[in-house]
Amino acid sequence: MLSTAPISSAPTTDPLPSPPRALVTEADRREALALPLTTRFTLGDAISPVQQAFLDEHGFIVFGGVLAEGEVRRVLEEVDAIQARWLAEGRREVNGIPLFVGKDPSGAPYIQRFAFSSLFSDFLYELVRDPRFAPIRSLVGEGARVGDREKDGLVFNRNLNVPGSAYPRLGWHTDGLRDLFLNRAVPGPMLNVGLHFDRVKKEDGGLRILPGSHRQGFWDMLTRKPYFVDHRPDPDEIAVETEPGDLTVHDGRTWHRVEQSPHVGWRSLRRTMYVPYVTDAYAPKHEGSKMPFYHRLGRVARELKVRWS
Ligand SMILES: O=C(O)CCC(=O)C(=O)O
Numbered sequence: 001m002l003s004t005a006p007i008s009s010a011p012t013t014d015p016l017p018s019p020p021r022a023l024v025t026e027a028d029r030r031e032a033l034a035l036p037l038t039t040r041f042t043l044g045d046a047i048s049p050v051q052q053a054f055l056d057e058h059g060f061i062v063f064g065g066v067l068a069e070g071e072v073r074r075v076l077e078e079v080d081a082i083q084a085r086w087l088a089e090g091r092r093e094v095n096g097i098p099l100f101v102g103k104d105p106s107g108a109p110y111i112q113r114f115a116f117s118s119l120f121s122d123f124l125y126e127l128v129r130d131p132r133f134a135p136i137r138s139l140v141g142e143g144a145r146v147g148d149r150e151k152d153g154l155v156f157n158r159n160l161n162v163p164g165s166a167y168p169r170l171g172w173h174t175d176g177l178r179d180l181f182l183n184r185a186v187p188g189p190m191l192n193v194g195l196h197f198d199r200v201k202k203e204d205g206g207l208r209i210l211p212g213s214h215r216q217g218f219w220d221m222l223t224r225k226p227y228f229v230d231h232r233p234d235p236d237e238i239a240v241e242t243e244p245g246d247l248t249v250h251d252g253r254t255w256h257r258v259e260q261s262p263h264v265g266w267r268s269l270r271r272t273m274y275v276p277y278v279t280d281a282y283a284p285k286h287e288g289s290k291m292p293f294y295h296r297l298g299r300v301a302r303e304l305k306v307r308w309s
């Protein structure tokens with residue numbers, strides 16, 4: 001029988017050890033600026049000064065092959081198991097965050113955005129605490145913890161382009177504004193850490209970023225583009241190309257979007273997992289938590305879209 005309770009006893013506030021932040025010299029900065037924007041870095045025991053400078057300058061960075069092939073496979077299996085459980089339960093939301101439920105190429109229900117995934121899989125819970133991510137946590141800040149129960153928790157996305165898809169693409173936005181809604185305070189620096197599970201080249205759609213847009217003022221963060229409804233390519237955007245197992249970090253103030261795949265069916269599948277490493281005051285959610293306003297809006301838009309496609 002399926003149990004409906006998440007792993008309730010797991011601790012979620014312990015800060016994890018992380019090495020100190022790299023010190024960046026002017027020479028490191030020049031070296032970082034001379035690198036192509038498509039550079040895939042290697043994640044070591046610490047963030048190198050050039051890697052830190054690249055992120056500071058451009059607002060994003062890609063590390064190649066952070067997860068091994070077997071780990072990529074295992075994560076995908078865990079997510080399939082969570083889907084089976086949630087569909088069997090008829091689950092529509094977790095801790096007040098709606099699941100995006102669309103259809104797969106055969107027309108069967110397909111969960112396209114999972115929230116709080118680490119509360120439903122011991123493997124995922126342990127994976128996001130692995131020592132290899134310690135340097136990434138040092139980017140986020142001292143004493144960063146995994147927000148298993150905070151914000152939307154560990155998010156897993158499956159973008160798919162089929163009739164009835166609930167999540168084929170995502171319009172221009174910054175992630176920081178969401179924090180503004182949640183905290184009612186002007187957000188400071190915040191980093192989003194993503195793991196990628198498919199080979200996505202520019203011509204396959206995927207993540208588009210405006211490099212350096214994290215250095216804009218707050219006014220531009222509010223008004224540069226209409227949030228979420230604008231899907232138009234920008235002449236200054238770059239495509240973030242990924243291989244399965246790659247890790248990306250982007251600054252919460254950068255403008256970015258997800259371009260719809262030109263392919264149709266399973267060929268269009270793009271899977272990502274966003275890890276909430278957080279440093280702010282502990283604010284856990286629970287099954288009675290109220291759905292944030294922008295998720296309410298999004299849900300109405302998705303339901304209309306799925307119904308009419
Ligand atoms: O799919 C991605 O890589 C990015 C998704 C995203 O921007 C978001 O969920 O805020």
Ligand SMILES: [Fe+2]
Nearest residue numbers: 173174175256
């Ligand atoms: Fe985003």
